[in-house]
Amino acid sequence: MQSIVNTSSKVLLNYFKGDRETVENRLRNMVDVRDVADALVLAYENPEASGRYICSSHPLKVSDMINILKTLYPSYPYPKNFVETDGNITCSSEKLQKLGWTFRAIEETLRDSVESYKAFGILN
Structure with missing residues (x-):
C-alpha cells in the first residue's frame, strides 16, 4: 500500500468515522483494483480486444454499501440517515x-479493503 x-x-x-450522521445516498461505481489488473491482462492477451473498455463492476448506492459493511463490521459508527x-x-x-472478464463480489472487495486498512493502521 502507498504511504498516502x-x-x-x-x-x-x-x-467508518461516525462524524456524520447524514450522507448523500449517491450511486458509486466501484471496482476492485485486482479486477482492474485482471481486465488489463485480459485485454492485452486477447487478440479480439479493441478500442476502449469500461471497467466497473458494482454500481452501488451508499446506503447499500453501508448495510454490507454493517453486516461485516457491526461495531463501527456508520451514518444513519441518507439524502x-x-x-x-x-x-x-x-x-x-464479453471478452470473459469477471469481477469479485462486492462483499469480498469491501472486506479485503477494510482488512487492508486495519493491517496498515489506517483503521482501528
Whole structure:
C-alpha cells in the first residue's frame, strides 16, 4: 500500500468515522483494483480486444454499501440517515465481460479493503 491514503480509500474510510450522521445516498461505481489488473491482462492477451473498455463492476448506492459493511463490521459508527441525490451515472462493463472478464463480489472487495486498512493502521 502507498504511504498516502488515496481518494477512493478516503471515500470508503469516511463512512467508518461516525462524524456524520447524514450522507448523500449517491450511486458509486466501484471496482476492485485486482479486477482492474485482471481486465488489463485480459485485454492485452486477447487478440479480439479493441478500442476502449469500461471497467466497473458494482454500481452501488451508499446506503447499500453501508448495510454490507454493517453486516461485516457491526461495531463501527456508520451514518444513519441518507439524502437521495439526482444525477447518478452508471457505467457498463458489458463489452469487457464479453471478452470473459469477471469481477469479485462486492462483499469480498469491501472486506479485503477494510482488512487492508486495519493491517496498515489506517483503521482501528
